[in-house]
């Protein structure tokens with residue numbers, strides 16, 4: 001199939017291209033139904049309303065959600081143990097479930113009988129799979145929902161699935177060649193491993209295999225690895241974001257510029273300290289509310305992932321905002337001048353400059369203001385003058401903050417294992 005055909009079209013054109021205001025109205029209508037179900041059927045959710053002193057009728061708009069506290073993924077295990085098995089979050093009796101999973105952290109995840117329960121059909125169509133694709137699905141089919149979740153999303157849009165699961169590289173290479181598989185779903189590093197193994201066996205991946213599309217999740221897809229797969233091997237590579245708790249969260253369209261919010265969810269990016277919604281470009285926690293899911297009417301589930309979104313119109317025509325990238329986990333953030341920064345953002349700055357050997361962002365308090373200094377240790381023979389302005393610009397782009405730059409010796413770094421050193425004292 002031609003690449004252009006994979007990049008064209010919509011899974012649900014009317015919904016995906018709904019003008020902003022109409023989309024908001026659509027989500028709010030579904031939200032009102034969800035809060036009613038949650039309040040009536042899920043004791044843990046009812047308690048959340050009571051703690052906020054509001055009733056379901058008070059949550060009418062997306063903004064109204066801010067009055068309800070966030071349920072962090074990190075607390076889910078504890079909450080489930082306190083009220084087994086699902087912590088009071090289930091909206092139906094146990095015997096109405098199709099499957100029960102146990103994902104890392106020993107968190108139980110329910111699955112209902114409804115068609116496209118995880119909302120991955122739209123994700124897979126919009127990332128480029130088409131009916132007739134033969135797809136190797138390498139997510140785990142044991143205990144965690146990843147494998148079956150993807151399996152059903154793919155078969156639901158007419159693809160044929162080979163349930164490869166995790167590991168068994170030799171068998172997977174063999175299947176990919178023998179069945180002339182056209183698609184791959186899994187982590188990017190395992191696809192690399194498959195290609196390497198095939199090449200070690202003396203095969204020419206472009207000639208002997210028919211892989212046209214790979215859709216990845218669960219691991220950072222770097223620019224380097226994506227462009228290698230796309231340019232050297234001619235594979236269309238897209239990614240999506242999903243979790244074992246909520247299923248689909250976001251996906252890349254043909255434009256490859258961020259991941260559109262998935263449908264039938266309210267996605268918020270919030271200040272992890274206050275739970276308040278943040279605007280475009282601001283880094284915060286990704287929080288999900290499931291709509292049209294009476295089995296698991298989760299409201300404001302905190303994924304623990306940090307990201308930011310853009311809502312400029314996307315050339316693909318979809319109106320949903322886009323999560324630009326995951327910048328790290330919420331338990332490692334530091335707030336500087338009202339913006340959250342994460343160790344991975346410091347690493348991202350460093351990764352752009354081969355001249356930088358090590359770096360640390362130091363946060364101090366000076367005259368009641370936060371002061372951010374980016375301390376960089378250079379390789380020998382590197383010119384500080386040449387680097388300074390491009391480094392400052394890169395820091396502004398990645399951290400979205402201005403910082404002083406200090407070129408230092410490795411021995412000057414305090415606690416050099418830390419990417420962010422917070423020296424502020426609050427007393």
Ligand SMILES: [Zn+2]
Pocket residue numbers: 253254255260314315316317318
């Ligand atoms: Zn798009």
